[in-house]
Every structure is written in structure tokens, then in C-alpha cells.
Amino acid sequence: MGFQVASYEHIKQGRVTDVYFERVKAALSSKGINPLVDMEVRAGSLPDEWKWAVFAGLEEVLDLVDGLPIELRAMEEGELFGPREPVLSVRGRYLDFGVFETAILGLLCQASGIATSAARCKLAAADRTVISFGARRMHPTLAPMIERNAFIGGCDGVAVVESAEQLGETASGTMSHTLILCAQDERLAYEIFDASMPPEVPRVALIDTFQDEKFGALFAAEVLGDRLAAVRLDTPGSRRGDFLRIMEEVRWELDIRGFGHVKLFISGNLDEYKILEYNPLADAYGVGTHISNSPVVNFAMDIVQIDSKPLSKRGKESGLKQVWRCSADGARVRTLATGQAASCPRCGSAMEPLIEDCYKDGRVIMQTPAPRDLRARVLSKLESAEL
Numbered sequence: 089m090g091f092q093v094a095s096y097e098h099i100k101q102g103r104v105t106d107v108y109f110e111r112v113k114a115a116l117s118s119k120g121i122n123p124l125v126d127m128e129v130r131a132g133s134l135p136d137e138w139k140w141a142v143f144a145g146l147e148e149v150l151d152l153v154d155g156l157p158i159e160l161r162a163m164e165e166g167e168l169f170g171p172r173e174p175v176l177s178v179r180g181r182y183l184d185f186g187v188f189e190t191a192i193l194g195l196l197c198q199a200s201g202i203a204t205s206a207a208r209c210k211l212a213a214a215d216r217t218v219i220s221f222g223a224r225r226m227h228p229t230l231a232p233m234i235e236r237n238a239f240i241g242g243c244d245g246v247a248v249v250e251s252a253e254q255l256g257e258t259a260s261g262t263m264s265h266t267l268i269l270c271a272q273d274e275r276l277a278y279e280i281f282d283a284s285m286p287p288e289v290p291r292v293a294l295i296d297t298f299q300d301e302k303f304g305a306l307f308a309a310e311v312l313g314d315r316l317a318a319v320r321l322d323t324p325g326s327r328r329g330d331f332l333r334i335m336e337e338v339r340w341e342l343d344i345r346g347f348g349h350v351k352l353f354i355s356g357n358l359d360e361y362k363i364l365e366y367n368p369l370a371d372a373y374g375v376g377t378h379i380s381n382s383p384v385v386n387f388a389m390d391i392v393q394i395d396s397k398p399l400s401k402r403g404k405e406s407g408l409k410q411v412w413r414c415s416a417d418g419a420r421v422r423t424l425a426t427g428q429a430a431s432c433p434r435c436g437s438a439m440e441p442l443i444e445d446c447y448k449d450g451r452v453i454m455q456t457p458a459p460r461d462l463r464a465r466v467l468s469k470l471e472s473a474e475l
Contacts (some may be wrong), residue, residue, distance in 0.1 A: 091228075093227070099152065099191055100152065102187035105188070105190045105191065113183055123182055123394050124394070124396065125180070125393065126393035127177060127178045127189075127391050127392065128392050128409065129177070129196060130172060130388065131171060131172075131385050132171060132172060132386075134170070134385065135384070136383060138204065139473075139474065140204075141168070141200055141201075141204040141385050142204045142241055143165060143167045143168070143169050143200055143203075144165055144196070144199040144203035144241070145237070146163075146176070146196075147456040148195045150446065150454075150456070154452070155450065156184060158179060158184060159179040159180065159447060159448045160176065160179075161177045162175060162176040162454070163411070164442075164465070165240070166463075167442060168466075169411070170420065173411050173422060174443065175443075176443075177409075178192075178389075179408075193387050193389055197386065201383055202234055202237040202380065204241065206218070206238040206242050206375075206382075208360040209242070209375050210244075210467070210470065212360040212475060217371070218243050218244055218375055219374045220235050220238035220239065220243040220375065220376075221247050222380025223247065224376070225377045232254045235252070236254065236255060239255055239459055240462040241466055242463060245257065245260030247259060247260060262290075262353065262374075263320075264294070265294060265322070268297040274297065274311075278308060278311045279311065282315060290318065291312050291315050292318040293311075293316060293319050295319045296327075301321055305319045306341055306342070309342060309345065316347070318351035318352065319338065319342075319350060320353040320374075321335065321352065322355045324356070325357060332368075332369065335354070335366065335370065336369060338352060352369060352371050352372070353371065354366055355373065355374035357377075358373055364475075392406050392408055392409070410422070410442075410443055412429070412441055412442065414432035414440075417434050418472060419432050419434045421433065
């Protein structure tokens with residue numbers, strides 16, 4: 089039967105569209121109406137009281153529109169944006185691209201939500217490692233998309249083999265409870281893991297399958313000795329109690345026995361606020377559902393000009409716009425795209441435009457950087473960001 093997903097060809101053909109866009113196309117075509125329109129993508133608000141979000145998904149949008157007789161302007165992928173700021177605009181004859189609105193929004197809304205949740209977790213974790221563990225919570229065909237956006241949002245690694253290969257990275261992970269359960273003995277599980285893994289794979293021991301975490305950590309240290317890089321606490325919620333106190337016990341017992349180099353890797357039901365709580369003792373995090381099931385950024389795509397004249401529906405601001413940022417103090421201003429370069433309202437410095445041409449004359453003119461470079465861009469922006 090195959091997987092219940094739309095094919096690349098059908099998405100490119102505009103078949104993944106809300107039916108009313110097909111009806112609009114039929115109605116306008118019957119009267120020969122096909123105006124030149126400018127449409128903007130923006131979010132009127134952000135989920136969960138986010139102050140900012142990460143713009144992601146542009147690379148796939150550029151693939152989607154490749155070959156269409158339109159023009160695109162957009163922020164760079166990895167840029168931070170706020171409520172009501174347009175992140176992308178499309179200019180063209182409406183009938184040439186209108187049926188692609190559903191797909192464009194779908195590509196941007198989910199990618200930006202995932203990248204933002206990852207960025208918030210990385211911002212909370214600071215210099216601690218964050219690994220994306222959430223692919224198992226979503227349809228497997230989405231795994232590369234989920235983990236690409238988790239990675240560019242700031243995660244230090246991703247768990248899925250296929251996702252890592254597409255990113256040009258090495259998959260990250262520890263050992264599983266299934267290894268220990270199948271071995272039916274923690275010592276045997278640690279020994280066979282150690283013996284079968286190449287030297288570059290860190291020895292991270294799960295310590296909560298059969299034992300109390302404190303004694304499990306000491307047992308792993310006894311078996312693996314100096315080869316033990318970290319212990320992973322994936323304690324289920326029904327057993328956590330005062331989890332920070334459990335972590336404190338593990339750290340103390342390892343330290344007084346000469347295992348201060350062994351790090352604490354924490355996973356299970358984490359978000360940015362749990363990360364902030366656990367930071368005093370944790371060295372690394374595996375974050376799953378919170379990233380992969382991130383709330384989407386609720387972008388809308390609206391007409392703001394027809395035949396180069398401002399026009400929009402109620403509740404929307406007409407006219408094609410530009411977003412400006414001051415490189416000195418980070419202040420941001422929205423103006424009409426035809427307006428003069430803005431001056432910073434706080435310091436008077438010149439401001440830089442954030443929306444640039446990215447697709448014109450049938451070709452992409454804004455190349456999306458490699459994932460590792462996009463990640464570096466996001467991390468640089470997080471230096472001045474707050475949760």
C-alpha cells in the first residue's frame with residue numbers, strides 16, 4: 089500500500105492544496121481575471137508567548153516554486169523574527185501560483201516551529217549539549233525535516249541515521265533500554281556495548297533500567313572505568329520524585345570516587361524550562377517530543393497589493409513591506425518596501441534590510457547555506473536573545 093504521504097511530484101504540481109484555491113482558480117479563469125498580486129507571509133502572534141521565532145523552511149519553498157514565473161523576497165533562513173513581521177513575499181500573476189499557498193505555509197509553519205523550540209532549548213542549555221531525540225514521535229517520512237530544523241535551530245546532534253546523513257553529520261545517541269533488557273544483565277550490556285562500538289562512540293551508560301540511579305552510576309563506573317564518558321538518566325516520571333536531588337546524589341557519588349569526568353546526560357519529558365532547572369547538575373540533554381511536536385508558527389499568506397497598488401483584507405496592513413534591523417542595538421522597524429532606508433529610532437544609526445530578493449527570472453538568487461552554517465547563524469543570533 090505504501091506510506092500515506094503526498095509524493096514530491098504531486099506537491100510540485102500543486103495537488104496538495106485546499107480545494108477552495110482550485111475553485112478560486114476556476115472562477116477567475118472563467119472571466120479571464122488574473123491580476124498581478126503581492127502576497128506576504130507573516131504571523132500575527134507567536135505561540136506560547138514566544139518573543140521571537142526562527143525563520144526556517146525557505147530552502148524547501150525555493151524548491152517548490154522552482155520553475156514558476158514569480159518573484160520571491162524573504163528573510164534569510166535562520167533569521168529571528170517577531171510578531172507581525174513579514175518573512176517572505178511572493179509577486180506574480182495570481183493564477184500562476186495561488187494553488188501553492190497551502191504547501192508554502194505548511195513548509196514554513198512547521199519548520200519554523202521546530203527550529204524555534206530547538207533554539208529555545210539550546211539557549212536555555214547554554215554550552216551544554218542538546219541532542220534531538222524526537223523523530224520517533226512523528227511520521228518517519230518527516231524525520232529528516234524534523235531533525236534538519238532541530239539542528240539548524242541549535243541542537244548539537246540528531247539521533248536518526250538517515251537525518252544525520254542528509255545533514256552531513258554523524259548520528260548521535262547512547263545505548264537503549266532494549267539492549268540492557270535483552271542482555272538481562274547490566275554488566276553484560278555495558279561490556280558488549282563497549283566491546284562492539286568503535287572508539288569514537290562515547291560510552292554513555294543508561295543507569296536506570298534495573299537499579300537505583302545512584303548505585304546504577306557506580307556500577308557503570310565499576311564496569312567501564314575511565315572509558316565511561318557519561319551516565320544517562322531517563323527515569324520515568326512515576327519514579328522521578330525530586331529528580332534534581334537524584335542527580336545531585338549521582339554527581340556526588342561519582343565525584344568522591346574519582347569519576348568527576350563522567351558527565352550527566354538527561355532525557356525524558358524535557359523542555360526549555362526543565363533544562364533551566366537541571367542546568368546546575370546536567371551536562372547534556374536529549375530532547376524529544378518538545379522539539380518534534382513543537383507548536384507551529386501560525387503564518388498566514390495574504391494579498392497586500394494588486395497591480396502594485398496597496399490593497400488587503402480587514403485586519404491586515406496593505407502594501408509590500410520591509411523589515412529593518414539596527415546592527416548597533418538590535419532595534420527593528422517595519423516600513424513600506426518602497427520607503428527610504430530606515431534610521432534606528434533609538435540610536436539614529438543606519439539600519440540593514442532583512443528581506444531580500446531570493447527567486448527571480450526563474451532562478452534562485454539567494455542560496456541557502458549548508459545546515460552547519462545555518463546553525464552557526466542561529467547560534468550567533470541567540471547570543472543577544474532571551475527566553
